[in-house]
Amino acid sequence: MKLTELFDGHWPDVALFDLDGTLVDSAPDLAAAVDRTLEQLGREPAGLERVRQWVGHGSPILMRRALAGRADWEPASTVDDTLFNDALALFFTNYQQFNGQHAVVYPGAEACLQALAEHGCRLAVVTNKPEQFTGPLLRQLGLAKYFRLVVGGDTLSTKKPDPAPLHYAMKTLQGSPNRTVMVGDSAADVSAARAAGLPCIAVTYGYNFGKPVQALEADAVVDSLSELL
Numbered sequence: 587m588k589l590t591e592l593f594d595g596h597w598p599d600v601a602l603f604d605l606d607g608t609l610v611d612s613a614p615d616l617a618a619a620v621d622r623t624l625e626q627l628g629r630e631p632a633g634l635e636r637v638r639q640w641v642g643h644g645s646p647i648l649m650r651r652a653l654a655g656r657a658d659w660e661p662a663s664t665v666d667d668t669l670f671n672d673a674l675a676l677f678f679t680n681y682q683q684f685n686g687q688h689a690v691v692y693p694g695a696e697a698c699l700q701a702l703a704e705h706g707c708r709l710a711v712v713t714n715k716p717e718q719f720t721g722p723l724l725r726q727l728g729l730a731k732y733f734r735l736v737v738g739g740d741t742l743s744t745k746k747p748d749p750a751p752l753h754y755a756m757k758t759l760q761g762s763p764n765r766t767v768m769v770g771d772s773a774a775d776v777s778a779a780r781a782a783g784l785p786c787i788a789v790t791y792g793y794n795f796g797k798p799v800q801a802l803e804a805d806a807v808v809d810s811l812s813e814l815l
């Protein structure tokens with residue numbers, strides 16, 4: 587589906603992009619950092635396939651899931667606070683080292699960013715990844731030049747699926763809800779867009795775990811961002 591079909595034949599004024607699983611396949615680096623952390627804590631590594639299922643709600647939940655060994659971690663289930671804090675600090679140190687080592691831009695993603703920018707669309711990354719890792723990754727992969735704004739998982743006091751990061755990005759880039767689109771790979775992205783009253787595109791190749799992307803009630807589902815052009 588062409589993006590312009592969502593906006594009466596025009597390009598949107600503002601586009602908000604999720605990062606992990608939407609623009610960049612970063613799971614190998616995240617898995618390397620999680621596994622190094624688990625090993626430092628005397629635990630078995632989780633492996634790429636499991637870590638891939640745990641990404642999307644930010645680093646604290648990624649590490650809680652890794653410690654619990656399961657994707658369906660809920661706030662009610664107990665992970666010892668000291669253990670969690672130690673694990674998160676180790677993860678940050680490890681991810682600092684692994685961030686960008688194996689990450690690649692998905693096919694079609696850069697062409698989409700370029701076309702949007704050429705049509706005057708103002709672009710932001712709205713990710714749950716902490717800011718300290720987001721800027722360096724975007725710069726290393728040559729994507730930083732497309733974005734006027736980066737909102738990380740720790741930029742505000744709440745993160746997706748809360749709509750606050752999307753509201754903040756729209757306010758900063760002077761986008762209105764009916765002229766702004768959110769593009770993401772997970773339930774957190776679609777829920778945040780819904781709550782902010784924005785149209786939302788979901789990609790099929792990312793890290794959504796649980797129900798299929800088609801069940802997320804996005805306005806369109808695409809296999810590649812190049813389909814939007």
Ligand SMILES: O=C(O)COP(=O)(O)O
Nearest residue numbers: 605606642643644713714
């Ligand atoms: O760090 C995460 O959990 C994923 O970040 P994302 O919001 O870019 O998918």
Ligand SMILES: [Mg+2]
Nearest residue numbers: 604606607771
């Ligand atoms: Mg994502």
